[in-house]
Amino acid sequence: MTVITIDDLVKRRGSREILSGISFQARPGRVTGFLGPNGAGKSSTLRILLGLDRATSGTALIGSVPFARLPDPLATVGAMLDGSGAHRARTGRAHLRWVARSAGLPRRRVDEVLEVVGLTNAASKRIGGYSLGMGRRLALATALLGDPEILILDEPVNGLDPDGIRWIRTFLRERAASGRTVLLSSHLMGELAETVDDVVIIKEGRVVADGTLEEVTGSHGTLEDAFFALTTGGAP
Amino acid sequence: MTAVTPPVTRSHGREAARALAAELSKLVSLPATWLTLGGTLAANPILAIAFTNAARHGPTGPRSAPDVGLTSIAYVQAGFVVLGVLAACSEYEGGQIRTTLTAMPRRSLQFAAKHLAVAIVALPAAAITAASGVVLAAGALGGTAAPTTAGHVVRTLSGAAAYLALWTLIGVAVGALVRQTLPAVVAVLGYLFIAGPLLRAQASAARYLPDSAGSAMWSSVDGGAVAPARGALLVSAWTIGLIAVALLGYRRRDN
Numbered sequence: 001m002t003v004i005t006i007d008d009l010v011k012r013r014g015s016r017e018i019l020s021g022i023s024f025q026a027r028p029g030r031v032t033g034f035l036g037p038n039g040a041g042k043s044s045t046l047r048i049l050l051g052l053d054r055a056t057s058g059t060a061l062i063g064s065v066p067f068a069r070l071p072d073p074l075a076t077v078g079a080m081l082d083g084s085g086a087h088r089a090r091t092g093r094a095h096l097r098w099v100a101r102s103a104g105l106p107r108r109r110v111d112e113v114l115e116v117v118g119l120t121n122a123a124s125k126r127i128g129g130y131s132l133g134m135g136r137r138l139a140l141a142t143a144l145l146g147d148p149e150i151l152i153l154d155e156p157v158n159g160l161d162p163d164g165i166r167w168i169r170t171f172l173r174e175r176a177a178s179g180r181t182v183l184l185s186s187h188l189m190g191e192l193a194e195t196v197d198d199v200v201i202i203k204e205g206r207v208v209a210d211g212t213l214e215e216v217t218g219s220h221g222t223l224e225d226a227f228f229a230l231t232t233g234g235a236p
Numbered sequence: 237m238t239a240v241t242p243p244v245t246r247s248h249g250r251e252a253a254r255a256l257a258a259e260l261s262k263l264v265s266l267p268a269t270w271l272t273l274g275g276t277l278a279a280n281p282i283l284a285i286a287f288t289n290a291a292r293h294g295p296t297g298p299r300s301a302p303d304v305g306l307t308s309i310a311y312v313q314a315g316f317v318v319l320g321v322l323a324a325c326s327e328y329e330g331g332q333i334r335t336t337l338t339a340m341p342r343r344s345l346q347f348a349a350k351h352l353a354v355a356i357v358a359l360p361a362a363a364i365t366a367a368s369g370v371v372l373a374a375g376a377l378g379g380t381a382a383p384t385t386a387g388h389v390v391r392t393l394s395g396a397a398a399y400l401a402l403w404t405l406i407g408v409a410v411g412a413l414v415r416q417t418l419p420a421v422v423a424v425l426g427y428l429f430i431a432g433p434l435l436r437a438q439a440s441a442a443r444y445l446p447d448s449a450g451s452a453m454w455s456s457v458d459g460g461a462v463a464p465a466r467g468a469l470l471v472s473a474w475t476i477g478l479i480a481v482a483l484l485g486y487r488r489r490d491n
Contacts, residue, residue, distance in 0.1 A: 047334075047490070047491070050334075050337075050338050050341075051337065051338075051341045052334055052337055052338070052490065052491045053490040053491065054488070054490060067338075067341055068341040068342065068343075069341075070341070071247070073338065073339065073340075073341050074338075074339055077338070079334075079338045081331065081334050082331065083330060083331045084330055084331070085330065085331045085332060085334050085335040086330050086331075086332055086335065087266065087326055087329045087330050087332045088329060088330050089266060089267050089268065089326075089329075090265050090266065091265075094261075094265035095265075095335075097261055097265070098258045098259075098261035098262045098265065099258070099335060099339050101254060101257040101258040101261045102254055102255060102257075102258035102339040102340050103254065103339065104250070104254045127330065142335055
């Protein structure tokens, strides 16, 4: 089971309500775009889904279990959050190696994912010397280590150069085409319209649109127009 | 609760072994680990020789090699504490904690694996530190050393090694609570070198604190301290208590 199910997620920090009942699904074989302006609650939702933050109420399930109860997390879900997710003093290879060890993966997987993201030549360099884009590639390599059924990516195109953006679009389409689940968040609409099948738009912690790309775009012409119409509250 | 069947138990064991392998891999691939250990192991002989010279020319009568050679432990423990703090706080650099918790979401298991990995690295280093000091002191004191027994040497050496390893783990726990290297180092070293000595001078109950109680594990000069075995128990209890408090925070907090 590789459906992601978010059900009535509420998150409060102090007196501030960050999420006010988020519900949606991300299905296998499809790229689901989780869109919203900065501060809308995208990262909070993904962090709760990955067991990093605790929800005030509601559930976030991978298949039928919360992330923290997955028998083999790395082979089920690959996660790419902000930054590199790696300590700057290690080399890229050393970082991937300890992650691989945590799941009992063979050392050759490290070289394979380095190759996939194009970091083979930088593998022996300290992560502190990586560019922003290289850090993001390392984070993606980490997510791919366990060849997971599900990819959860927070702002994956942030920090990538145009080449990298083009590459990741193709890559994610291929993942979905092979029957896997891809959930990605973004605040950049233009970059995504060609990549996503399903769209969930949130604003101020609430879902304001949820459907296929065609359904959500509807009469607005483009996804970008639909997004601004839905999130700024103004007339289309 | 559900019954524990053999396959479940086995996969838990495998998960624990993998978590330990990952935590060991993190520790040995961090340059700061080797800088801290190397610096500590290099500083100890220098301090041990200095203390031995002071003992030879000091006003007190002859002292034994373990007594003199382990004097430096009270100072080089700083290096071990820093090692522990670094192991814990390095998780919060570059967002590594999110990689750690998505790879090993069972937080208690991962937390235990981290402490065990640090103990595995710290204990041999602690044993080398303790032994090198005593060997140097014995060589330098020569015939002027007060006689000692093999039993006393073994007890103080193993006591010193265990004491250093336990304080390394206290460093991990405090690091996990504070999450930032500098404040955590300041907190523990501030306690060890300022607050602890002040408390000792003020209140007799201070001998149950982890620094005073712990020094009974290796030092025989501290009059009025607790018995060595009791000291070992007290420091172990403090260590376990601090790890437990840190784990409670670790399980609850958002990352």
